[in-house]
Amino acid sequence: MDKEVDPAVLGIINEKRLMGEKRTPVDIIARMGVFDAREKAGDLAWLATGDSLNVIATLWAELVNVSASGRWFYIESLNPLIRIGGGDRSAQQAQRAKDRHGLLKRAVDAGQGVRVVLQTNRVPVLQMESDKTAKVSVRVPDDEEWHIADWNADRQLAILVRGEPGWTPSDEELQAARARAAMPEPAPEEALAVPTSPEELHAAAMEHLTKHFAGYGYKAENVTAQGLGYDIEVSDKKGKTLLKIAVKGTKSGAPGFQLSSAERACAKAGDPWRLAVVSDAPGPAAQHKLYRGSEVDSAPGLQPS
Structure with a gap:
């Protein structure tokens, strides 16, 4: 006022x-x-x-x-x-x-x-x-x-x-x-409560991205267990697949991440695959950036396989 x-x-x-x-x-x-x-x-x-x-x-x-x-x-x-x-x-x-x-x-x-x-x-x-x-x-x-x-x-x-x-x-x-x-x-x-293990970082990154896409009305399905080379499949209200996202969480002071052979293969195949790197994944100020398959080698935190 x-x-x-x-x-x-x-x-x-x-x-x-x-x-x-x-x-x-x-x-x-x-x-x-x-x-x-x-x-x-x-x-x-x-x-x-x-x-x-x-x-x-x-x-x-x-x-x-x-x-x-x-x-x-x-x-x-x-x-x-x-x-x-x-x-x-x-x-x-x-x-x-x-x-x-x-x-x-x-x-x-x-x-x-x-x-x-x-x-x-x-x-x-x-x-x-x-x-x-x-x-x-x-x-x-x-x-x-x-x-x-x-x-x-x-x-x-x-x-x-x-x-x-x-x-x-x-x-x-x-x-x-x-x-x-x-x-x-x-x-x-x-x-002190910030998780540091790779599993906790990945879980926090998954939660961040799931809420992000849900906030825009999209369905974000967790498919990690299927070993497809990506973790989240994003689709619209009509069921059309928009993105297939491999998810990596990072945090200051924590080790970087690697891409699996399945993720590398999906990256080479191209759209609609993306790599999502979620920085400060466990914290309230988490942010993410998406990388196309041709851009993955420039992603911060990526370590040689």
Whole structure:
């Protein structure tokens, strides 16, 4: 809600809203280069085309912080399972958060900035994800470039900063921002509970991918026991097979993975086979990337057979 937004941030939003032409949320991201913007209007981040700054993310203006020096920053929880304000996210909400984190991590890995859409909401921001009637109040594109100043998987936290690199908020400002977003520090025991065996990594990766495809309405059948050279068969509602996926889970500090002879044979056969590598498979910030058969040798963590 507007009354929760810092006056400096609200001033920019009102200026953009009053001086610019009236645009719908779909128009905004479409003009920023998002293909199929209408179908993706409900997403939390997008990948644009034809622009070096091709990751676009919505930031809730109510949670944009202004430092004592005037720099804007935003803290992003990397735990996709817990919603803003506390409580468990639904499977769909969690998947949207994971998709968003995947795009933000892409910007980090590429050393790119992030384009931002500032959003205010019609309900208090800490109730936004728990209120089924919650709606967007205003969305405006920010003309200033943002960047991800820190990505800390251990603390389940990323820091986005508006403007030139080289500045980060103080510890006191970070703590105040965490309190404002009702974002607790991760419990120490969470790190101790991470599974490390290959079997546990594979099970965690399978669960991640099954939930991912189910979130989009697809059927993801576990066929590992059949020894087909892939672990998950993804099909649409009509039963048409879309992908045959060999699943590998990875984790920092854990050994890499190998491909079996059956997986290698499927890779050579090509579509619809894919290799899915799920990084940080057991953790709440798990992400995955798919590789075609011709790309498997470039997959991170692959060890010679």
